[in-house]
Amino acid sequence: MPKPIYVLSGPNLNLLGEREPEIYGRATLADVGRLCEARASAHGRALVFRQTNSEGELIEWVHEARREAAALVINAAGYGHTSVALHDALKTLALPVIDCHLSNPAARESFRHASYVSPVASGVVSGFGPMSYELSVEAACRLAAD
């Protein structure tokens, strides 16, 4: 069995569809999950799709992905701009890591320009709304080694 693609989302993304729709759109996280599922299954890959508001839980899941995943897509949301601990956890992974954002943080407030994730990612996909997740899963599947 090929290993699954992990897609992890961080804080406040459970409110997708309700939260600042002018920035993040009307699609819910469940809608995004279905898009990711379709992309992964087109490549014969299973998908693990999770969201948490807790930094510790996100890091536990990164550790799990280290053992279990073929590749990791992560939208760390606000923690991407703040978490050295998440940076350190991601640095331990020997698999493709895609830093994914719905919006384009580089075109927003200056505090969103710093990222603790992108320096330890294989690549970054941002600014395409739910399609950012789809493109990230596509990249994850094509980069995945096992």
Ligand code: DQA
């Ligand atoms: C986000 C961008 C972050 O700056 C923000 O804190 C989020 C969502 C995005 O997907 O565009 O919560 O990661």
